Amino acid sequence: MRLQERHAAFKEWFIPKRKRRVGAVMVVIWVIGMVTNPSVHWSWSYIGGLGMFYFISAWPPELHDKR
Numbered sequence: 001m002r003l004q005e006r007h008a009a010f011k012e013w014f015i016p017k018r019k020r021r022v023g024a025v026m027v028v029i030w031v032i033g034m035v036t037n038p039s040v041h042w043s044w045s046y047i048g049g050l051g052m053f054y055f056i057s058a059w060p061p062e063l064h065d066k067r
Contacts (some may be wrong), residue, residue, distance in 0.1 A: 016060070020055055023052065026048070026054065028046055031048075
């Protein structure tokens with residue numbers, strides 16, 4: 001399977017519902033990591049930032065654009 005085909009299959013599989021779930025799990029892992037080992041905050045911030053990005057970006061555009 002070529003890289004483009006695998007990427008298209010992943011985009012089809014990574015629906016907004018799964019994206020929200022993955023984002024929420026990443027944020028929970030980030031919080032647990034910050035509580036258990038706060039000295040390594042820079043690496044955990046990437047996990048939390050990416051988790052927040054996935055979680056917020058998965059909502060429908062109608063909820064973002066309230067004009």
